[in-house]
Amino acid sequence: MPDQLDCICYTKGPGMGAPLLSVAIVARVLCQLWKLPLVGVNHCVGHIEMGRVVCNSKDPIILYVSGGNTQVIAYSMSRYRIFGETIDIAVGNMLDRFARVVGLSNDPSPGYNIEQLAKKGNKFVHLPYIVKGMDVSFSGLLSFIEKQKDVLKDTHTAADLCFSLQETVFSMLVEITERAMAHCNINEVLIVGGVGCNERLQEMMKIMVEERGGKLHHMDERYCIDNGCMIAYAGLLQFMNGFTTPVSESTVTQRFRTDEVLVNWRE
Amino acid sequence: MNEGTKEELISQGAEGRVYRTQFQSKDAIVKERFSKKYRHPELDAKITRSRLNSEGRNIEKCRQLGLDSPAVFLVDKHNSRLYMEYIEGCTVKEHLRLVDTNSAEALDLALRIGKAIATLHDGNIIHGDLTTSNIMLRERDVQKIVMIDFGLSYISTSLEDRAVDLYVMERAFLSTHPNSEELFSSLLTGYVQQSKNGKGVSDRLNQVRARGRKKSMLG
Numbered sequence: 001m002p003d004q005l006d007c008i009c010y011t012k013g014p015g016m017g018a019p020l021l022s023v024a025i026v027a028r029v030l031c032q033l034w035k036l037p038l039v040g041v042n043h044c045v046g047h048i049e050m051g052r053v054v055c056n057s058k059d060p061i062i063l064y065v066s067g068g069n070t071q072v073i074a075y076s077m078s079r080y081r082i083f084g085e086t087i088d089i090a091v092g093n094m095l096d097r098f099a100r101v102v103g104l105s106n107d108p109s110p111g112y113n114i115e116q117l118a119k120k121g122n123k124f125v126h127l128p129y130i131v132k133g134m135d136v137s138f139s140g141l142l143s144f145i146e147k148q149k150d151v152l153k154d155t156h157t158a159a160d161l162c163f164s165l166q167e168t169v170f171s172m173l174v175e176i177t178e179r180a181m182a183h184c185n186i187n188e189v190l191i192v193g194g195v196g197c198n199e200r201l202q203e204m205m206k207i208m209v210e211e212r213g214g215k216l217h218h219m220d221e222r223y224c225i226d227n228g229c230m231i232a233y234a235g236l237l238q239f240m241n242g243f244t245t246p247v248s249e250s251t252v253t254q255r256f257r258t259d260e261v262l263v264n265w266r267e
Numbered sequence: 268m269n270e271g272t273k274e275e276l277i278s279q280g281a282e283g284r285v286y287r288t289q290f291q292s293k294d295a296i297v298k299e300r301f302s303k304k305y306r307h308p309e310l311d312a313k314i315t316r317s318r319l320n321s322e323g324r325n326i327e328k329c330r331q332l333g334l335d336s337p338a339v340f341l342v343d344k345h346n347s348r349l350y351m352e353y354i355e356g357c358t359v360k361e362h363l364r365l366v367d368t369n370s371a372e373a374l375d376l377a378l379r380i381g382k383a384i385a386t387l388h389d390g391n392i393i394h395g396d397l398t399t400s401n402i403m404l405r406e407r408d409v410q411k412i413v414m415i416d417f418g419l420s421y422i423s424t425s426l427e428d429r430a431v432d433l434y435v436m437e438r439a440f441l442s443t444h445p446n447s448e449e450l451f452s453s454l455l456t457g458y459v460q461q462s463k464n465g466k467g468v469s470d471r472l473n474q475v476r477a478r479g480r481k482k483s484m485l486g
Binding site: 203 | 398
């Protein structure tokens with residue numbers, strides 16, 4: 001089995017410290033045991049490259065939305081550059097905390113439960129809509145719901161709140177994606193990350209992209225959420241372009257920005 | 268009003284479509300905010316209305332502050348259309364792609380852009396979408412800075428809103444023009460020189476930057 005391998009790829013970051021560290025230790029052990037080079041991979045770049053290969057997308061605007069990330073990314077001059085992002089909390093984090101406020105279960109995931117319940121809502125309530133250029137902010141929206149929940153509960157059902165929340169939050173995300181498309185002159189969009197599984201977000205994005213005569217790449221749910229394959233694939237691209245991580249430098253970091261990685265495998 | 272006038276699509280931004288046209292025999296552009304089908308109708312109506320209003324108002328305020336921005340000819344609320352002067356020239360983004368971003372001339376342009384933003388903020392206008400695509404050079408002349416696209420603008424007196432406006436610009440600037448940190452720091456220098464509260468805003472900007480996600484903790 002090891003003789004079929006060329007290198008060992010592991011996630012260098014960003015992420016939670018403990019899991020990153022455990023995997024790094026295993027990767028170091030395996031690479032020394034099997035005498036293979038080690039390649040440290042950026043989790044976000046993994047998502048992007050997996051999305052590009054699965055969808056056969058050459059040069060998209062990437063909306064990366066998950067529990068810990070909200071970024072609008074485009075490639076330029078050997079980097080994945082972040083054009084827009086959240087200036088406070090990530091969208092998935094906000095959805096999870098909202099689910100707790102309205103008392104939704106974590107099984108199978110808060111985001112999924114919001115999505116299902118939102119289908120039963122129809123009474124729209126105006127929530128704070130905060131877009132700053134290509135950036136968004138969600139913390140005020142969460143505070144608003146936390147403070148107003150008792151008042152809102154008199155006039156709106158939990159389903160109405162889920163519905164209004166999705167409509168508001170996803171409109172913000174679609175808007176900054178559209179602004180980045182206009183700014184960068186790019187007509188393809190790729191959504192990656194766990195929140196990208198939400199069908200309403202996909203639907204809204206599709207309407208926007210088609211209005212512009214562009215193309216939305218539909219991501220397979222299995223590869224939208226975190227997966228090992230994306231780390232292997234992004235690591236392979238780095239490895240084939242001469243990048244390896246010496247064991248002495250095989251650290252992990254919770255804060256590893258997408259634009260720190262040299263992307264030398266693209267034109 | 269302008270029936271029969273030829274309208275030629277010149278760009279499709281996130282806000283709406285921009286056409287080149289004539290308005291009472293002057294060269295004009297018309298920015299039309301059309302309904303966004305992806306947005307809930309109630310949300311869409313609210314956003315479209317408030318942005319059309321703030322754009323019309325704040326362009327005028329910007330001109331009163333002595334800054335150059337397009338003359339507004341007509342705010343047609345019924346059709347969500349804003350008729351403005353056509354500006355012959357290029358965006359700062361296009362300009363910076365053609366010149367050496369480390370040249371003295373480019374640094375001076377950035378300095379003057381910083382001063383213009385400070386003047387805008389001193390007049391309590393927060394632009395809301397500062398990018399090098401939203402600042403133009405009239406007749407491609409680096410001395411003639413024109414502020415455009417006030418769709419996300421609003422009135423505020425808070426330090427936080429000023430700092431976030433600069434933060435948004437910084438991020439758009441550095442992602443659009445890689446390796447141009449010096450250019451942006453020249454812009455900030457200009458801002459601090461001109462602003463009534465330069466120190467307060469730049470201290471607040473440092474706080475806003477530290478809030479950004481996944482910033483390296485070094486330094």
